[in-house]
Amino acid sequence: MDLTREGRKRRMPDVLDAIAALSSDAVPTPPELARSMLDLLPEDVWSNPDLKWLDPAVKSGSILREIASRLMVGLADWEPDPHERAQHIMTNMLHGLSITKLHGEMGRRSVYRSKDAISVKAVGRGEFFNDSQGNIQFVHAEHKFKKSRRELDTGNCEICGAPVGLDRGVDRENYAYAFIHDKSLMERLKGMKFDVIIGNPPYQVGLDDNTRSKPIYHRFVENAIALESKYVAMIVPSRWFFGGLGLDDFRERMIADRRLSKIVDNPKLFDCFPGVEIKGGVNYFLWDRDHDADCEFSTRIDGTVESTTTRDLREGQGVVVRDNNAIGIIEKVLLKRHPSVEGSCSATLPFDIRDNHKTRETAREGDVPVIHGSHVGYLPREAVNKNSAWIDEWKVLLPMASDGHGRAVSYVLGEPIAVAPGSICTLTYIVAGRFGTKDEARNFALYLTTKFVRFLTLQRKSTQHVTPDRLRFVPEMDMSRTWTDDDLYGYFGLTKTESAYIEGTIHARHAVLSLDSPVPSSHLPGGSKYKAPGSRVAAEEDVEEDDQ
Numbered sequence: 001m002d003l004t005r006e007g008r009k010r011r012m013p014d015v016l017d018a019i020a021a022l023s024s025d026a027v028p029t030p031p032e033l034a035r036s037m038l039d040l041l042p043e044d045v046w047s048n049p050d051l052k053w054l055d056p057a058v059k060s061g062s063i064l065r066e067i068a069s070r071l072m073v074g075l076a077d078w079e080p081d082p083h084e085r086a087q088h089i090m091t092n093m094l095h096g097l098s099i100t101k102l103h104g105e106m107g108r109r110s111v112y113r114s115k116d117a118i119s120v121k122a123v124g125r126g127e128f129f130n131d132s133q134g135n136i137q138f139v140h141a142e143h144k145f146k147k148s149r150r151e152l153d154t155g156n157c158e159i160c161g162a163p164v165g166l167d168r169g170v171d172r173e174n175y176a177y178a179f180i181h182d183k184s185l186m187e188r189l190k191g192m193k194f195d196v197i198i199g200n201p202p203y204q205v206g207l208d209d210n211t212r213s214k215p216i217y218h219r220f221v222e223n224a225i226a227l228e229s230k231y232v233a234m235i236v237p238s239r240w241f242f243g244g245l246g247l248d249d250f251r252e253r254m255i256a257d258r259r260l261s262k263i264v265d266n267p268k269l270f271d272c273f274p275g276v277e278i279k280g281g282v283n284y285f286l287w288d289r290d291h292d293a294d295c296e297f298s299t300r301i302d303g304t305v306e307s308t309t310t311r312d313l314r315e316g317q318g319v320v321v322r323d324n325n326a327i328g329i330i331e332k333v334l335l336k337r338h339p340s341v342e343g344s345c346s347a348t349l350p351f352d353i354r355d356n357h358k359t360r361e362t363a364r365e366g367d368v369p370v371i372h373g374s375h376v377g378y379l380p381r382e383a384v385n386k387n388s389a390w391i392d393e394w395k396v397l398l399p400m401a402s403d404g405h406g407r408a409v410s411y412v413l414g415e416p417i418a419v420a421p422g423s424i425c426t427l428t429y430i431v432a433g434r435f436g437t438k439d440e441a442r443n444f445a446l447y448l449t450t451k452f453v454r455f456l457t458l459q460r461k462s463t464q465h466v467t468p469d470r471l472r473f474v475p476e477m478d479m480s481r482t483w484t485d486d487d488l489y490g491y492f493g494l495t496k497t498e499s500a501y502i503e504g505t506i507h508a509r510h511a512v513l514s515l516d517s518p519v520p521s522s523h524l525p526g527g528s529k530y531k532a533p534g535s536r537v538a539a540e541e542d543v544e545e546d547d548q
Contacts, residue, residue, distance in 0.1 A: 028060035046074030061110030241320035280462035338475035345468035374531035418445035422518030
């Protein structure tokens with residue numbers, strides 16, 4: 001078995017690259033990406049024969065295979081005989097838990113050359129192990145569903161949130177991964193005292209309505225850290241930097257954990273997993289038990305690290321700022337000590353009106369116009385039970401869904417809409433600001449279109465969802481005047497390099513100004529946003545995103 005780098009280069013093309021390109025809920029790790037993850041570890045791990053390694057979520061086996069390859073080179077001086085060296089690596093050093101039986105077979109084929117570890121076709125002619133699974137095993141686990149009075153399974157799994165519908169018997173996949181569901185297994189693993197835990201865990205599990213998914217990758221990270229190994233390295237979606245359903249506590253702990261020594265962020269869509277859309281990109285990181293300092297944060301585009309800086313993640317005010325070039329700009333803004341625009345923004349459902357709320361197509365006397373994502377409807381004024389006082393104020397609306405796919409140049413926010421008093425909106429929009437005059441509403445809408453504002457918003461946003469906290473870095477300015485990007489660059493003391501960086505990062509954006517009417521013409525027949533109520537396109541545009 002040729003596990004040297006030279007031998008690896010001869011095995012082209014790599015079948016694992018092809019497998020990794022397939023869209024799947026359990027995305028395998030391309031070998032090139034696995035090698036980049038391993039580069040995070042210090043060099044001395046490859047010459048230490050006493051270390052124990054664990055991949056807690058084996059899929060294609062690419063990570064374990066790449067580890068084996070490096071160890072075969074690094075331990076050559078310690079054990080010159082290739083057969084003896086391979087036997088030591090396979091039997092004493094490398095361990096894996098597969099996420100399914102099939103993935104266990106794939107993993108063993110990658111590492112042992114056979115799905116049966118005791119086959120004569122396996123590495124060491126099957127003499128390394130006494131069990132067909134070897135050290136890459138599938139352990140069946142069950143979800144922990146809440147029990148009703150009749151002792152029937154109901155609700156969702158208490159550990160991962162999976163719906164009861166996934167409890168389909170031992171012969172079908174239930175997505176109950178042993179590493180996060182089996183406490184007795186975790187105790188056994190803790191007793192084995194692993195030195196390095198590294199993997200690409202499953203990212204999510206579907207919820208009851210099949211329209212949403214819940215992250216589960218953080219459970220793997222938390223359990224890996226709990227095993228008290230020397231190093232933990234994993235690749236996960238970067239959504240945890242900013243948001244994600246049920247990730248607030250995880251994000252808070254990770255940002256505060258001074259043992260998080262390195263993060264390599266991959267913001268570009270499809271960069272790490274070709275053909276698999278992971279909105280917001282992915283990152284891989286190194287947690288070092290003995291590290292107690294700032295984190296080395298790198299940005300990687302198209303396989304090349306473009307910037308690296310060492311910084312305190314806690315300075316992001318509750319998020320991980322992923323753009324190293326933005327740190328200095330944010331610091332200059334915060335030094336001015338302006339209040340944040342976040343405080344003036346409404347939460348979701350500003351008027352408690354959803355897009356599927358039935359509204360009239362034509363107005364009756366006393367009705368209030370309701371601005372949907374693609375048209376205008378009407379409701380009786382008395383039907384507005386939340387924030388009804390806002391009806392008679394000048395408002396600036398901001399779309400709740402906008403550009404968020406990790407593009408090199410981004411719009412960040414949708415078109416803000418400044419409207420005269422007299423209307424409300426559905427949850428398609430948040431009310432970004434309320435004002436007493438037409439000029440203030442106009443100037444604030446134009447302010448939100450500046451590249452400066454949208455660049456600051458981008459630092460707290462990785463997906464299309466827009467919530468008030470995304471605007472926390474945006475300073476509240478005097479809206480009795482109009483602000484341009486040049487005005488803002490000068491006021492906050494940005495350098496020409498910093499200004500040029502913002503200009504090259506953010507697309508131009510225009511506002512919709514409806515300053516003489518509570519109903520924007522863009523949402524009426526013939527307008528740029530208009531889609532007939534009930535049409536397929538309108539329905540698709542009105543779907544809310546629940547991943548936050």
